[in-house]
Amino acid sequence: MEFDLNAATAVLSRTPGVLRAWLEGLPQDWITESEGPGTWSPYDVVGHLIHGERTDWIPRARIILEHGEARAFEPFDRFAQFRDSEGKRVEDLLEEFAALRAENLATLRKLDLSQADLEKTGLHPDLGRVRLRELLATWTAHDLNHMVQIARTMARQCGYAVGPWKAYLSVLQHRGSAGAHSS
Amino acid sequence: MEFDLNAATAVLSRTPGVLRAWLEGLPQDWITESEGPGTWSPYDVVGHLIHGERTDWIPRARIILEHGEARAFEPFDRFAQFRDSEGKRVEDLLEEFAALRAENLATLRKLDLSQADLEKTGLHPDLGRVRLRELLATWTAHDLNHMVQIARTMARQCGYAVGPWKAYLSVLQHRGSAGAHSS
Numbered sequence: 001m002e003f004d005l006n007a008a009t010a011v012l013s014r015t016p017g018v019l020r021a022w023l024e025g026l027p028q029d030w031i032t033e034s035e036g037p038g039t040w041s042p043y044d045v046v047g048h049l050i051h052g053e054r055t056d057w058i059p060r061a062r063i064i065l066e067h068g069e070a071r072a073f074e075p076f077d078r079f080a081q082f083r084d085s086e087g088k089r090v091e092d093l094l095e096e097f098a099a100l101r102a103e104n105l106a107t108l109r110k111l112d113l114s115q116a117d118l119e120k121t122g123l124h125p126d127l128g129r130v131r132l133r134e135l136l137a138t139w140t141a142h143d144l145n146h147m148v149q150i151a152r153t154m155a156r157q158c159g160y161a162v163g164p165w166k167a168y169l170s171v172l173q174h175r176g177s178a179g180a181h182s183s
Numbered sequence: 184m185e186f187d188l189n190a191a192t193a194v195l196s197r198t199p200g201v202l203r204a205w206l207e208g209l210p211q212d213w214i215t216e217s218e219g220p221g222t223w224s225p226y227d228v229v230g231h232l233i234h235g236e237r238t239d240w241i242p243r244a245r246i247i248l249e250h251g252e253a254r255a256f257e258p259f260d261r262f263a264q265f266r267d268s269e270g271k272r273v274e275d276l277l278e279e280f281a282a283l284r285a286e287n288l289a290t291l292r293k294l295d296l297s298q299a300d301l302e303k304t305g306l307h308p309d310l311g312r313v314r315l316r317e318l319l320a321t322w323t324a325h326d327l328n329h330m331v332q333i334a335r336t337m338a339r340q341c342g343y344a345v346g347p348w349k350a351y352l353s354v355l356q357h358r359g360s361a362g363a364h365s366s
Contacts, residue, residue, distance in 0.1 A: 002343075002344065003341075003344040006210065007210050007212065007213065010208075010209055010210050010213070011209070011213065011337065014204060014205055014209070017204035018201055018204045018205045020204070021197060021200035021201045021203070021204045022197055022200075022201045025193075026193055026194070026197070027189065027190050027193050029190065030190065030193070030194065124347070127347040127348065127350070128347070129347075130346060130347055130348070131346060133344065134344065134345055134346035134347070134348060135348075137341045137344035137345045137346075137348075138341075138345045138346075138348040138351075138352070140341055141338050141341035141342075141344075141345050141348075141352050141354070141355065142352065144334045144335075144337050144338035144341070144354065145334075145338055145352050145353065145354040145355075147330065147333075147334035148331050148334040148335050148338065148353075148354050150330075151327045151328075151330035151331040151334060152327075152331050154194065154327050155324045155327035155328055155331065158186075158320045158321075158323055158324035158327070159324075160185075161185065161186040161316065161317065161320035161324075162317055162320045162321045162324050163313060163314060163317035163320075163321075164307070164310040164311070164312075164313055164317070165310065165313070165317060165318075165320075165321040165324075167310070168321075169321070169324050169325065169328050170328060170331075171324070171327065171328040171331050172324065172328075
């Protein structure tokens with residue numbers, strides 16, 4: 001698919017509801033187990049998504065619109081959630097994420113981006129020149145990437161329990177890459 | 184995690200709500216695009232989950248409880264959804280899946296399985312001897328496996344649009360295995 005702002009926001013607006021339906025009230029083991037040292041639990045992922053809402057997508061869109069390539073993006077902190085989520089229940093994080101996402105999508109609508117705006121460029125500290133439409137597509141793909149991670153992490157908790165069916169479940173076959181980042 | 188019936192049903196009972204929050208009202212391209220020839224769209228996956236509710240998990244649990252290894256399971260039809268879903272909207276499928284899942288979980292509760300029941304064995308046409316607890320763990324892992332597939336399939340629609348960020352999104356790095364089966 002080519003980039004389509006409506007298609008992107010259709011996914012972005014649904015993610016908080018998906019995560020709520022999935023994680024709210026779930027027994028704690030599902031929420032806090034990761035795939036092993038250095039990998040993230042569903043709890044960690046929600047915290048990471050919150051940090052993205054605060055510092056990544058809309059703040060970077062504003063930098064592109066206001067400064068173009070004259071001002072590089074701030075590097076993204078991939079570990080912020082380990083500090084920021086401390087002491088919070090997953091339900092608190094889900095609520096915080098939903099509020100921030102709604103606010104950011106409202107901002108996006110207000111920006112009322114034209115096709116010419118979407119072609120505008122900014123400067124990523126590592127990737128170099130990027131376009132606004134690529135940033136917004138990445139926001140969407142990043143949500144989905146972390147949905148993959150949550151489902152995979154949870155599925156792997158069942159790895160031993162499924163017995164011989166392990167051979168039929170592709171998610172249990174390979175150790176996929178541990179994380180997903182898009183700083 | 185060891186197999187835990189409450190942990191399993193916590194996931195199984197949430198899946199219909201997750202899929203509704205994710206797919207209901209989503210633009211058609213997200214619903215019907217697959218990862219290429221021979222792979223499944225989110226629409227196909229929901230149809231496949233419906234067929235599992237009808238013919239796989241609870242029917243096989245009953246065979247284990249009533250016949251043990253004396254009667255092998257019916258082979259699972261991995262392509263039934265291409266016939267059964269014809270002419271239905273994804274919203275119809277989501278409703279059908281939710282109703283069947285609720286019914287099957289009610290049946291599971293009524294079975295009131297003991298630890299001894301969970302150790303009972305049946306005969307899979309290809310895998311040979313399997314235990315009831317393995318069947319129920321697989322039901323759970325199978326849901327999650329297909330969540331991975333839906334998220335991955337959708338993410339890959341953004342593959343081109345993300346530009347240089349492709350390098351940071353693990354889901355866009357590898358062509359994972361196309362499907363997920365657990366017949």
